[in-house]
Amino acid sequence: MSEMTISKEGEGLRISTRKPFKLKRRPGIKTLVLAQDAPEGQQMGAVLAKSTHVALFHGLARAHYWQWLLDTGEVKSGSEIAQLEGLDPSTVNELLRLTLLDPALVMDILGGKPPHEANMMWFTRNALPNLWHEQFMSQQAA
């Protein structure tokens, strides 16, 4: 993974090594993960997959919060939420559909095992079937 270069510099030799790495930022901590010995689950593909899960978590969380605001009467309508959040009403409605997801699938998503191809993009582009057993069944057929 690392590459070494030797170059002449004045009288002596200069040896430099290059190592691919990735900086992971977290509040108060900065971790350096070396590419070659990155633990499983931290490799690029997995990191990417994880970030799409995160988008889905965030979507679910916002949807449930908004639904809670509606249920408790804190806000009156989806369009009021859109106005307060500075979002398009259609974005709010798309996200609110996530509250109609089969709770078993929600638990799978929260457990890091989302149904195949279930990501934020899918939810913003497809209407979720009302029947739970039809949710993500059409996916498998496709």
Place this chain on the structure above:
Amino acid sequence: MKPRSITPREQRSLEKLNAVQREVAALHEMKMPDLWKVWDLHFASRPVHPNRKYLTSRLSYRIQELAFGTLPQSTRERLVDYGQNLSKIKTKTPAKAVAMPGATLVREFEGKEFRVEVLADGRYEYNQKIYRSLSAIAKNITGTHWSGPAFFGVKNMVAV
């Protein structure tokens, strides 16, 4: 009627699936006044901008909740908390979420790296064991008492 805990998808009986399907299909046949009657049975208030699609989708969800169980209350509350952290709309009750499930908290201590995974149920996994609090993990690592959120740098932090 109170919804039960979730029946896993593969354990739902065909009988129940058919019954639910019939009930949901019936909603689509109903005229609006009848649909409102069913709505009022299940929900305390009516939406401000009602439309048929919204009513049937929420009622279908409710019917299935009663048949197959619902999201655990604690999970729902946590999702609401996370959502509040992500939202511009703030309410009187502040959210208490620490980190989103699936997040890995990384802490270096005495030259070693410790990784803690946040689980869906709000607990934490460290070293293949499940803990209820970050403080317990911090104690395990350091041998002395630490505030878990402070140790992992997630104190007063907005969920990531």
